[in-house]
Ligand SMILES: *[C@@H]1O[C@H](CO)[C@@H](O)[C@H](O)[C@H]1NC(C)=O
Ligand SMILES: *[C@@H]1O[C@H](CO)[C@@H](O)[C@H](O)[C@H]1NC(C)=O
Ligand SMILES: *[C@@H]1O[C@H](CO)[C@@H](O)[C@H](O)[C@H]1NC(C)=O
Ligand SMILES: *[C@@H]1O[C@H](CO)[C@@H](O)[C@H](O)[C@H]1NC(C)=O
């Protein structure tokens with residue numbers, strides 16, 4: 010190498026970090042400030058140790074954890090793993106264990122066991138747990154996923170004495186960007202569904218979830234639990250009574266939408282028990298996050314106020330929002346009130362809210378989320394005005410916490426791009442001092458905004474994967490976008506990317522997507538997905554089985570390569586029954602008349618036919634035959650993997666997906682037959698559709714992770730008296746079915762928004778619903794008369810209303826052998842293919 014090129018290299022390495030630093034100086038200042046709020050090293054080390062204790066209790070003594078300063082990694086966050094030797098004399102505990110247990114083991118193993126341990130150093134507790142996770146993944150072939158997606162695979166981790174060494178000089182992994190954000194703002198503040206996943210959680214579940222976050226390296230999680238309790242205190246200080254708040258908050262399963270001002274009172278009122286419980290839970294959640302060195306993101310005031318505020322402050326600028334998806338504008342739930350950010354009262358309330366949080370939780374963060382303009386474009390597009398609105402929102406935060414940083418989701422720039430043109434975007438993004446706002450590029454996995462907005466006009470942003478809408482259960486994803494998107498964004502010219510994130514509306518699904526995305530927080534380079542998937546399959550099931558690898562290769566090209574740009578929201582016909590009239594050939598529900606429906610918060614794509622004469626279409630982005638082939642391989646892999654819970658989850662999920670797509674086809678065939686007035690074909694197809702629902706229910710019933718009973722029991726478990734039990738169960742049942750209000754003849758516009766493939770729901774809800782509908786159609790064919798649309802709807806609605814009020818029990822334990830069931834269903838529906846080459 011010439012001396013010139015060496016000089017260039019030196020210059021490159023000395024200048025590069027410097028330029029990046031200076032460009033994002035306010036971010037550096039923020040990071041330093043946040044670091045100063047972190048728990049002490051010993052607290053973080055113990056918290057990380059406790060994660061290890063819960064994950065791998067047999068290996069607590071194999072690891073030694075230490076917090077180190079960022080100087081170790083040139084000022085960045087990182088973890089380091091190295092082999093270490095410890096002398097026996099220094100550790101009497103280990104000595105004891107050794108003598109007691111290993112008296113009869115070969116001396117080399119003894120010495121290994123006694124002396125060898127791994128030192129994991131990290132700049133925070135989260136870095137340490139990430140290092141631990143990295144080690145057990147890439148040296149021990151282990152795998153960690155949510156309990157509800159099959160849980161962990163640690164059988165492959167060798168015993169303490171035989172853990173594989175890392176290379177002599179150790180392993181050092183640095184975060185390319187400081188933050189790894191988690192949870193959806195749309196979700197909790199606004200829409201849905203981690204809330205959907207989290208709503209009934211107790212501390213035990215939360216503890217597991219925070220462990221999962223820590224192992225995945227998440228250091229910037231939203232912490233939105235319990236905020237109603239804070240709001241109650243704030244509003245009471247503004248002379249609003251407890252009773253006035255009864256119709257302001259939503260019920261437990263609808264909190265998110267009430268927070269966002271979409272609705273009020275629906276599913277409520279919240280009892281004082283609930284408010285107190287949730288506040289307590291939030292305190293536990295925050296303490297644990299802090300112990301691990303995470304920076305929680307707290308909510309702030311977006312302007313959503315109870316109706317009573319108008320009476321108490323008659324001159325305040327309060328407007329009433331328009332209808333949001335009610336059937337007939339019932340003011341009991343419809344049309345909430347919004348306080349204008351330019352009103353001085355906005356700043357007073359906003360400040361009070363932040364101060365009360367600080368009083369309750371302590372000085373735990375500087376980062377606050379607010380999405381005032383999410384569903385609610387400003388009245389004029391004058392950039393000056395927008396800028397004043399933004400400044401007012403920020404002022405309310407900064408008066409409560411002088412170092413406040415506004416975390417805003419960039420969803421509006423996508424969903425309302427007609428309003429948010431460059432001048433309006435710039436006005437909002439630049440309405441606060443530089444570095445006081447961080448934007449989430451919420452949907453960057455599909456529609457990155459950083460590219461078209463010159464890096465958010467210089468505003469720091471987080472590259473987020475949205476991935477899941479509605480908490481629906483569907484195998485879906487774009488692995489290529491995840492493996493390369495964050496890297497492209499970070500190395501692009503003038504990049505202002507400061508983090509990666511996961512902003513899904515529901516968790517506990519598609520573990521492969523979340524594992525890959527989590528890794529991107531530590532990856533400098535693009536991931537070669539095909540190779541990665543091989544090791545993934547191996548780690549996930551604890552064994553290399555070539556059929557499983559081959560199946561994953563197919564899934565990578567098909568299910569996990571959705572490049573059609575459509576946000577996936579499961580509209581498969583079993584779970585989202587099309588409400589349409591095949592004889593008139595048009596969609597009849599209001600929802601489906603709109604080409605693109607605005608449901609939750611922003612336009613979500615419900616696919617509806619382009620022309621009214623077309624059949625309803627579900628989302629399909631791959632060759633179903635290829636995925637049937639993948640299923641066959643998967644079933645074959647069962648000979649080796651039947652004992653693995655991660656395998657069984659994937660098997661059930663894949664079989665479910667295949668049957669659901671088949672049912673879509675069968676449904677369409679039925680509709681074609683109906684239009685041809687071919688009663689016989691119609692009957693055959695509809696019988697097959699109903700049979701598919703029954704069979705899918707049996708399949709799902711064989712796995713603990715797909716049971717309606719679990720959801721309902723977790724809701725009831727939080728109740729402290731019979732009326733709460735009743736309310737919580739109704740909330741839980743309503744959210745996953747009709748969702749919102751109906752009248753006698755008009756079903757909810759949001760029916761099936763949060764649909765679920767759960768055993769119990771299929772057999773008891775989706776099945777009778779489809780059967781009723783087909784019954785009306787068949788009758789109309791037989792009697793040669795019009796399909797009785799209104800009659801069918803009335804029946805569906807009253808059936809649904811009764812079901813929601815029901816209290817019958819559903820199993821919480823699986824029954825049946827998933828592999829045998831899957832195999833027999835495969836033979837039943839696809840047997841003919843298995844004989845073809
Ligand atoms: C120790 O190992 C020997 C030979 O492997 C075996 O016969 C003996 O029973 C073992 N003793 C104990 C206490 O396990
Ligand atoms: C609440 O009402 C009391 C008594 O009427 C009054 O003194 C106080 O100023 C009011 N508080 C606010 C925030 O308006
Ligand atoms: C239900 O609401 C619809 C409007 O969405 C209205 O046309 C219909 O008359 C209402 N039906 C009843 C029974 O109130
Ligand atoms: C990067 O920033 C420089 C300096 O502001 C500017 O001249 C250049 O056009 C920017 N590049 C891109 C791709 O925006």
Ligand SMILES: *[C@@H]1O[C@H](CO)[C@@H](O)[C@H](O)[C@H]1NC(C)=O
Nearest residue numbers: 489538565566567570571572
């Ligand atoms: C995914 O689809 C895109 C566009 O259809 C294609 O270019 C790409 O090669 C596909 N990726 C895989 C892994 O099949």
